[in-house]
Amino acid sequence: MDGNMTVSGSATDQDSYKARVAEHGRLRSLLESFAYSGPYRAMFKRAAPFYAESYWYCMGGITFLMFVYLTVSGILLAWLGPFWWLTDPVGQFLKATHYWSAQAFFFFLVLHLVRVWATGSYRGRRWVNWLIGGTTLLLALGENLFGLLARGDWESQFVSMHSDNMLFIQPFFLNLFKPGDFTTDLAIHVAVIPVVMFGLILAHLTLVRLQGIARPL
Amino acid sequence: MTSQPAMASERTGETSGPPETHVRHAFWKYPLIAAAILVVIVVVALVAGSPNWPRDSIATVAKQDPGGSVLAFTQELDGTSSSWGNTGEVNSRPDQLFVLGPLTAYEPLLGAPVSAAVAMYEQASDAQRQAWASAYDDALGTITPEGSGGGMEGAASPDYSKVGTLTGDFGPVPALTAASLQLAQGGYLQMYLTALRPGHSLHLTTIWLYDEPAMLNTAVDQGLTDDQWGMMKERGFAVGPWYLALPAVIHVLLPGGATGIGFTLWNLGFALLFLFAVPLVPGLRGLPKRLRLYRLVYRYPLRDERVTPYPGAGEEAR
Structure with a gap:
C-alpha cells in the first residue's frame, strides 16, 4: 500500500512553529497552523507522498465538497418548494x-478527471475506481438535466417537452421517465440520482483510502 | 532531515520522477481553498443570480397567440398535434383530453350552442370527424403567414383576425375550437388539466403548451433548439450548462435522423469506451506516460527546498 497513512510516531519537534518556519517559510506556517x-491535529496528521x-x-476533494453543499442546499430547496425558490x-x-x-x-470534476488521466492513476486494480468515478460523472450529467427540468421556470417547461420529444417518445426504460411531468423530474433529481451518486462516491472514497495515492508514472 | 543533496538522490534512477518521500500535513490547503470557493460561490450567486424565466400559463399564451391556440385545438382533433406523437406520455387521447373533456365539463358555463356542437361531433363517425378537423386545419394553413415560424423547427400561427372568414365543410369544429379558446383564455382549461392529475398537477398543462406553436417559436428565437449546442444555452443567461461540452464532443447528426434509441445507443457506446477503454486498452492506457503531462501535475521540489520525511512514514510502507 503506498498511500496515506496515519503516523503513530511522535513528530513534536517537526511540529513546532519554529521548525515549520525553517522548513516551509513564515506564510505557509502561519496559514497551516x-x-x-x-x-x-488528528485529522491532518497524515503523511502523503x-x-x-x-x-x-485537491480537485477531487473540492468536487466532493461541492457535492456536500449541493446536497445540503438541495434538501433546503426541496423542503421549501418551487414557489419559494x-x-x-x-x-x-x-x-x-x-x-x-x-x-x-x-x-473541479473535470480538473480531477484531467489529473487522474494525466498521472495514469487508473493503472492496475485502480481501473475499478476509474469506472466508479466515470459512472458518477455520467450520472452527474443526467442529474444536471433533471435539475434543469426541476427548476420550474419557462426553460424548464420547454426543455422538459423538447427532451421528451427527442428522447422519450419510444417506450424507453419502460416509460419510467416522463420528463414532461415536473413531479417526476423533481423526484428523480432529488431522490433517485443523488442517492445512487452518494453510494458511488462513498465507494470511490473508500477505494482511494484502501488503495492509496497512485505511484508516479 | 533530508537536505538538497539527498533530494537529488531521490531523483536518481531510471526515471526523473518526483520524490516519493512521505511528508506530513500535505492537505493543509484543502479547508482554506474550500472556504475560499464557498465565499466565491456566495458572491457570484448574489451578483449574478441564476436563470429564472417566468413560466408560461395556458391563459397568457392563449391571449398572446389566439391563432396558435386555435391551431393547437384543431390539431388535437385531427391527430397531428405534438401530443398525438407521444400518447404514452399523455396516457389518453389528446382530442378527448384537451378539447372534448374540458368542453363537456364546462357545459353549464358555455351554454347550449357549445353543448350542441359537442353532441354533433361525438355522434359523427370517426371518418367524418377526421374530415371536418383536417379541412379546418388546412383552411387555417391558408391564413398562416409564411416564413413567420422563426426558423427550421418553428411553426407559424394562423392570423386570428381572419379565422372568422374561413369557409368550408368544417362541421362543429370551429365552434369547438372557439369555445376551447374561451376556456383557455379564462384560465379554465389549465384549472381543469391541473385538477385532472392531482399528484402531477403541471404535467398536462406543459404538454398542451407544447402543442401551441408559441413555446417552440420562443425557443427557436432564443437559439435553444440548435442541434449541436442547443442544450448548452440558457435563455438570457450566458454561462449555461457549459459542461455539456463533454457529451457535445461526440454529438453528431445521426444517419436517418435523431431517434431516441439511436441517440441513446450512440452515447452509450462512447460512455462505455470512456469507462473501459481508457484504463484497459494497451495503446490508450499508456498515452499519459508518453505525453508526459504529469510533469505539470506532480510537485517537484523548488530550488533549495528541503523535503523532510515524516518520522515513521518510510519507504517500507510500499
Whole structure:
C-alpha cells in the first residue's frame, strides 16, 4: 500500500512553529497552523507522498465538497418548494448558490478527471475506481438535466417537452421517465440520482483510502 | 532531515520522477481553498443570480397567440398535434383530453350552442370527424403567414383576425375550437388539466403548451433548439450548462435522423469506451506516460527546498 497513512510516531519537534518556519517559510506556517491544533491535529496528521502535495490533488476533494453543499442546499430547496425558490428573494439566492455550486462541481470534476488521466492513476486494480468515478460523472450529467427540468421556470417547461420529444417518445426504460411531468423530474433529481451518486462516491472514497495515492508514472 | 543533496538522490534512477518521500500535513490547503470557493460561490450567486424565466400559463399564451391556440385545438382533433406523437406520455387521447373533456365539463358555463356542437361531433363517425378537423386545419394553413415560424423547427400561427372568414365543410369544429379558446383564455382549461392529475398537477398543462406553436417559436428565437449546442444555452443567461461540452464532443447528426434509441445507443457506446477503454486498452492506457503531462501535475521540489520525511512514514510502507 503506498498511500496515506496515519503516523503513530511522535513528530513534536517537526511540529513546532519554529521548525515549520525553517522548513516551509513564515506564510505557509502561519496559514497551516490550524492543522496543528485542536481537533484538526488528528485529522491532518497524515503523511502523503511529496509529489502529491499539489493543487491538482485537491480537485477531487473540492468536487466532493461541492457535492456536500449541493446536497445540503438541495434538501433546503426541496423542503421549501418551487414557489419559494422561484419567487422569494432568499429562495432565489439559495437557488443561485445551488446553481453556481453545480457549475463548480463540474469545473473541479473535470480538473480531477484531467489529473487522474494525466498521472495514469487508473493503472492496475485502480481501473475499478476509474469506472466508479466515470459512472458518477455520467450520472452527474443526467442529474444536471433533471435539475434543469426541476427548476420550474419557462426553460424548464420547454426543455422538459423538447427532451421528451427527442428522447422519450419510444417506450424507453419502460416509460419510467416522463420528463414532461415536473413531479417526476423533481423526484428523480432529488431522490433517485443523488442517492445512487452518494453510494458511488462513498465507494470511490473508500477505494482511494484502501488503495492509496497512485505511484508516479 | 533530508537536505538538497539527498533530494537529488531521490531523483536518481531510471526515471526523473518526483520524490516519493512521505511528508506530513500535505492537505493543509484543502479547508482554506474550500472556504475560499464557498465565499466565491456566495458572491457570484448574489451578483449574478441564476436563470429564472417566468413560466408560461395556458391563459397568457392563449391571449398572446389566439391563432396558435386555435391551431393547437384543431390539431388535437385531427391527430397531428405534438401530443398525438407521444400518447404514452399523455396516457389518453389528446382530442378527448384537451378539447372534448374540458368542453363537456364546462357545459353549464358555455351554454347550449357549445353543448350542441359537442353532441354533433361525438355522434359523427370517426371518418367524418377526421374530415371536418383536417379541412379546418388546412383552411387555417391558408391564413398562416409564411416564413413567420422563426426558423427550421418553428411553426407559424394562423392570423386570428381572419379565422372568422374561413369557409368550408368544417362541421362543429370551429365552434369547438372557439369555445376551447374561451376556456383557455379564462384560465379554465389549465384549472381543469391541473385538477385532472392531482399528484402531477403541471404535467398536462406543459404538454398542451407544447402543442401551441408559441413555446417552440420562443425557443427557436432564443437559439435553444440548435442541434449541436442547443442544450448548452440558457435563455438570457450566458454561462449555461457549459459542461455539456463533454457529451457535445461526440454529438453528431445521426444517419436517418435523431431517434431516441439511436441517440441513446450512440452515447452509450462512447460512455462505455470512456469507462473501459481508457484504463484497459494497451495503446490508450499508456498515452499519459508518453505525453508526459504529469510533469505539470506532480510537485517537484523548488530550488533549495528541503523535503523532510515524516518520522515513521518510510519507504517500507510500499
